[in-house]
Amino acid sequence: IAIMLYQQQRIHLEQAAKLIGISNDDFYQLLASRNIITPPTDPDDEPNELILASFRTSLQQAKEGKVHPISQLWDGIDV
Template identity: 60%
Template sequence: MQITLNLPDNLPLTEADVRLELAIVLYQQHSLSLDRSAQLAVMSVDDFYQLLIDRHIVTPPADPDDEPAELVLASLRNSLQQIKEGKLHPIAELWEAVIDRV
């Protein structure tokens, strides 16, 4: 779906601002999942989730080592989409990325 909006020229909003605010509202209304909202906002899921925390829309986990279920599900959806698109990576590459982070 494509929507065209004609906004007054003197509004202090960019297209990115409008996309972000729309993504947040649709997420709050449970109209879009976390990963789809982040996609609409043209942000990574992690950055979008952090923005939701910063705006007190979601509560961060009590233990910083715990990954919120929403982030895990978004990551799984993203992985499945990449598989469907044929964007597969050898296991060795995945492990190298994990080891590099440690």
């Protein structure tokens, strides 16, 4: 059902992934394995669908107040 709703553009990738309880990346891989979407030719390129899903998730989290102070953004980056 989640794949069908995604194909009909009734829900976004991250909504479909959440519906079936898997990560956005796993749902993307599922779509690619069924030839529903075509992955980028360069393996280092992030697929547009995953970029948009991440952006929408981040925007929703910001709207809900689920943010971190900017002073914490780089904590642990040099590990």
